Each structure stands twice: as C-alpha cells, then as structure tokens.
Amino acid sequence: MSSVTGYSRMQIRLHWAVVALILIQFLLAEGIASAFHEFVETGEKSFSIFVGAHVLIGFAILILAFWRIVLRMMHGVPDPDPSHSKAQVMVARVMYGLFYLLMVLLPVSGMIAWSQGSEIAAGIHLALRGLMVLLILLHIAAALAGQFIKKDGTMDRMMKPVD
Numbered sequence: 001m002s003s004v005t006g007y008s009r010m011q012i013r014l015h016w017a018v019v020a021l022i023l024i025q026f027l028l029a030e031g032i033a034s035a036f037h038e039f040v041e042t043g044e045k046s047f048s049i050f051v052g053a054h055v056l057i058g059f060a061i062l063i064l065a066f067w068r069i070v071l072r073m074m075h076g077v078p079d080p081d082p083s084h085s086k087a088q089v090m091v092a093r094v095m096y097g098l099f100y101l102l103m104v105l106l107p108v109s110g111m112i113a114w115s116q117g118s119e120i121a122a123g124i125h126l127a128l129r130g131l132m133v134l135l136i137l138l139h140i141a142a143a144l145a146g147q148f149i150k151k152d153g154t155m156d157r158m159m160k161p162v163d
Contacts, residue, residue: 004076006162011075014068015158018103021057028054028131032114039117047063055114055138058107065103081152094141095135102132 007015031050080089106128113121140148146154 003079004162006078006157006160008075008163009161010069011068011077012070012158012161014071015063018061018064018068021061022136025054025061026133028057029032032110036114039114040045040119043117055111058110061103062107065100065107068103069100078157081146081154083150083152095139098131098135099139100154102128102135106132 015056028050031048032054033142035046035051080092084092109121109128111126112118113125143158144152146152147156
C-alpha cells in the first residue's frame with residue numbers, strides 16, 4: 001500500500017466518535033456493574049436506561065472498531081514522524097494494536113458477562129477496562145508531549161484531514 005500524508009476525514013471522525021463513546025462507557029460503568037452484581041446474586045436482570053445505553057454503546061464501539069480497521073486497511077495511515085525513534089514507533093504500533101484489540105475484546109467480554117452472568121467474563125472485562133484506561137492515559141500523554149514539547153504536530157494529524 002502506498003504511503004498517505006494524513007488521516008482521512010472519516011478516519012478522524014471515527015476516531016473522535018469512538019473517543020466520545022468510550023468516555024460515555026466509563027460514565028455508565030457503575031450502573032451496569034450494579035445491575036450485573038444483582039443479576040449474579042438473584043438471577044434476575046434489572047434493565048435500566050443506563051444498562052441499555054451501556055450495552056448499545058458497547059455494540060456501537062465494536063462496529064466502529066471494525067469500520068476503523070477496514071478504513072485503515074483501505075486508506076492506510078501516515079508514516080511515523082521522522083523525528084520519532086525506532087523505539088517510539090514500535091511502542092506506538094503496539095499501542096495502536098492494543099487499542100484495536102481492546103475495542104473488540106471489551107464489548108465481546110461485556111456481552112458474554114451480561115448475557116451469561118459470567119463472573120469470569122466480567123473479571124476479564126474489568127481487567128481489560130483497566131488496560132484501556134492505562135493506554136488512554138499514555139496515548140494522551142504522548143500526543144500532548146509531541147504537540148507541545150517536541151512541537152512535531154502530532155495532534156494536528158487527528159484534527160486536519162487530508163481529503
């Protein structure tokens with residue numbers, strides 16, 4: 001695949017849509033966690049707007065993750081900044097891979113936990129959630145450092161489409 005100079009408008013829109021949806025998921029997590037514990041204890045599912053929203057948004061993230069992967073394969077991604085070391089590039093690629101993996105595994109583990117009342121799947125979901133928080137914090141820190149310390153235009157790449 002030939003090199004591209006930046007992200008497409010759709011890639012950028014999907015990135016920020018997923019960011020917003022993941023943030024909402026964190027805000028809704030307590031509601032579904034309480035409902036899940038009640039389900040495990042009583043065998044009865046209590047369904048609230050918060051539970052429904054968490055489930056629907058998780059499904060939306062899963063769909064958007066696959067859409068992002070397809071766009072990434074079709075459109076490509078810009079080459080790493082030439083000022084980045086080989087180690088930085090490798091860490092960034094591993095992080096992107098983990099993000100995509102988590103955008104698939106978190107909804108799947110959540111769906112299994114909720115539909116089956118599986119405490120194992122719920123534990124996996126919680127551990128993956130912790131990993132997602134860590135990755136998000138590292139991603140934000142790296143983007144801010146690139147933009148404001150190195151002044152390499154890192155954040156501009158996710159704000160200004162090439163098309």
